[in-house]
Amino acid sequence: MIGAMKSPVNQRVMKNAPEAVGETDDEPPDSASTMQPPSPFPKRRNIGRVVRFPSYRAGTISPAARNFRKKFYPKVTAKIWNDWRWQVSNRIRTREELERMLRLSEAERQALNQEDVKLPLAITPYYMSLISEADPAQPLRRTVMPSLNETVRMPGEADDPLGEEKQSPVPGMVHRYPDRVLLLLSDFCSVYCRYCTRSRVVGHGGIHPSRSRLEKAFDYIRATPSVRDVLLSGGDPLLLGNDRLEWILSRLREIPHVEIVRIGTKVPAVLPQRITPQLVKMLKNYHPLWMSLHFTHPDECTPESYRACGMLADAGIPLGSQTVLLKGINDETETMKSLMHHLMKMRVKPYYLYQCDPITGSAHFRTPVAKGVEIIRGLRGHTSGYAVPTYVIDAPGGGGKIPVMPDYVLGREGDSLLLKNFEDRQYCYPDPLCA
Ligand code: SF4
Numbered sequence: 001m002i003g004a005m006k007s008p009v010n011q012r013v014m015k016n017a018p019e020a021v022g023e024t025d026d027e028p029p030d031s032a033s034t035m036q037p038p039s040p041f042p043k044r045r046n047i048g049r050v051v052r053f054p055s056y057r058a059g060t061i062s063p064a065a066r067n068f069r070k071k072f073y074p075k076v077t078a079k080i081w082n083d084w085r086w087q088v089s090n091r092i093r094t095r096e097e098l099e100r101m102l103r104l105s106e107a108e109r110q111a112l113n114q115e116d117v118k119l120p121l122a123i124t125p126y127y128m129s130l131i132s133e134a135d136p137a138q139p140l141r142r143t144v145m146p147s148l149n150e151t152v153r154m155p156g157e158a159d160d161p162l163g164e165e166k167q168s169p170v171p172g173m174v175h176r177y178p179d180r181v182l183l184l185l186s187d188f189c190s191v192y193c194r195y196c197t198r199s200r201v202v203g204h205g206g207i208h209p210s211r212s213r214l215e216k217a218f219d220y221i222r223a224t225p226s227v228r229d230v231l232l233s234g235g236d237p238l239l240l241g242n243d244r245l246e247w248i249l250s251r252l253r254e255i256p257h258v259e260i261v262r263i264g265t266k267v268p269a270v271l272p273q274r275i276t277p278q279l280v281k282m283l284k285n286y287h288p289l290w291m292s293l294h295f296t297h298p299d300e301c302t303p304e305s306y307r308a309c310g311m312l313a314d315a316g317i318p319l320g321s322q323t324v325l326l327k328g329i330n331d332e333t334e335t336m337k338s339l340m341h342h343l344m345k346m347r348v349k350p351y352y353l354y355q356c357d358p359i360t361g362s363a364h365f366r367t368p369v370a371k372g373v374e375i376i377r378g379l380r381g382h383t384s385g386y387a388v389p390t391y392v393i394d395a396p397g398g399g400g401k402i403p404v405m406p407d408y409v410l411g412r413e414g415d416s417l418l419l420k421n422f423e424d425r426q427y428c429y430p431d432p433l434c435a
Contacts, residue, residue: 056307065304068129072101081125084274088190088239092123098145101128105136111146118159118360120203121146124190127270130299139297139329143193150194150361156396157358159200163398170216172207176400180229183217185209185248187235191270193296195324195365197357197394202235209240209248218251225257231292233264238274242282249286261286264322266294272308280315290318293348297330301342309346320351323389325375327356327367333378340379340387350389355404357394369393369404377406381422 059082061069069081073090080086092098095112098121104112112121123131123144132138136145164174164182174182187198187207196202221227230252237245252258267274283289291312295301312319321343323330330336340350353375356366372391379388392401410418416428 056303056310058307060303060307062303065126065129065302068125073125082273084271084276087124087126087271087273090125091190092125092128093121101133102131102141103134107148108136108145111148111150114146114148114151116151117146118150119146119192119194119196119199122190122192122203124271126273126304127191130302137328139326139335140299142329143195143296143326144191145194147194147364149364152363153360154358154363157360157362158396159360161358161396162197162394163396164198167398170220171213173217173220175220175224175227176398179226180231181221181224181227182231182233183214185214185232185234185237185240188239189234189236190239190267190274193266193294193324195326195356195359195362197359198235199359207235209244214248214251218255221252221258222255228257228259229262230258230260231262231264236265236267237263238265238267238271238279242279246282246286249283249289253286260288260290262290262292264292264294268293268305268308268312269295269300272302272304275308275311277311280311280317283312283317284315287316290320292351293319293321295321295323295339295343295348296326298335298338298342301339301346306346309348313347319346319348321348321389322352322354323350324354324356324365325367325372325391326365327371329365331367331371331375333375336375337379337383337387340383340389344384344387350387352401353389353391355391355393358396373404373406377422380406 059078061078061081065081066078069076069078073081076086092101095104095109098104098108098112111117121144127140127144131141131144135141164176167174167176169175172184174184176182184198184201184207186209187202187204189196189202192199192203201207221230232248240248249261252261293309295305309319323336323339325331330339336353343350353372355369355372356362358366376388376391391404393404394401408420410420410426412418412431412433413428415430415432417431419427419429421427
């Protein structure tokens, strides 16, 4: 901090500080009267232009969404479009609706005719506005459109690959790690991702946020003092109304050993209209509250999503992202880097990059693990450390998340450790074994 005060940039900021906060002050002496050399830094009026990050006003509708609304919902006003409940109740759910908005390929048509599909179809009008009308290979389109591959079970795949059902002490709760639990509030999402780990339950109507079920979950947490962290997930917890969500948060806050509550949600990417001033005002009352946001591709980082994340960040909610590595969707280093850079600008810390779980019918989404390692190698050292997520495999059968890293340790040479940096250059670090 002391060092920072000595930097010329900060001296300049200090000089301008009273004006910046709107105080009146004597006019500062000019450089001629103090014999100072001309400043090498830009004049203050330019500073704002240099370091501006995107911020968007309330009611922001990006051009793509505006054009889409005018074309397919000509009678819907901007106000209605920005109402999250309208977005949810007008989700695209049938082949007929899709055919009105997209040019379906033969393979997509056949997939939509299948009866033996585990995961329902649902796409918010907002998310549909981001989807290519003509290109079945467009990354976002592939994440939400049913595929014929979903019914093909490959070796090693399972409906519940993470063994969540075996680690469930009460319905809708998973207790895998010693100090934290996962509580599924509902099985309802605004958009169903075709690679969803919980496709065996989401959208099936079997998990409700009922008082009686949740009271059993609260009783379990209350009786288990080792639980200091509760992750609310689903389904999407933010699809609950504010009142029900607040009831859940307040009940958890009554338990003294629950230190933090986390919410896992894809809403900022697929239904950013849900992030309302009323919601963030309510959430702020339940700190420390964290959020894990699910983003898949840079095309999801629209003005609407920027605004939603900005509101959450302004409410003091630490935001982390979770991204599933998907073949042909985000498995290029440059695509992933672009997504991570967007997230950083949205004030979301890239948290996990997941190897796609081997759920039934997911082979067409899964990459070799080497691809994930290659992407991390392409990020580490090549961009800010904050922008590098931890690449993990969720161990089949319930073993938990296992980090997978490029190998930067080459071995030992006597009392030195041999290391490789991001440019493949080798270095020795003194590391005596007997120290
Ligand atoms: S939002 Fe999450 S829970 Fe819902 S379908 Fe997508 S991955 Fe599954």
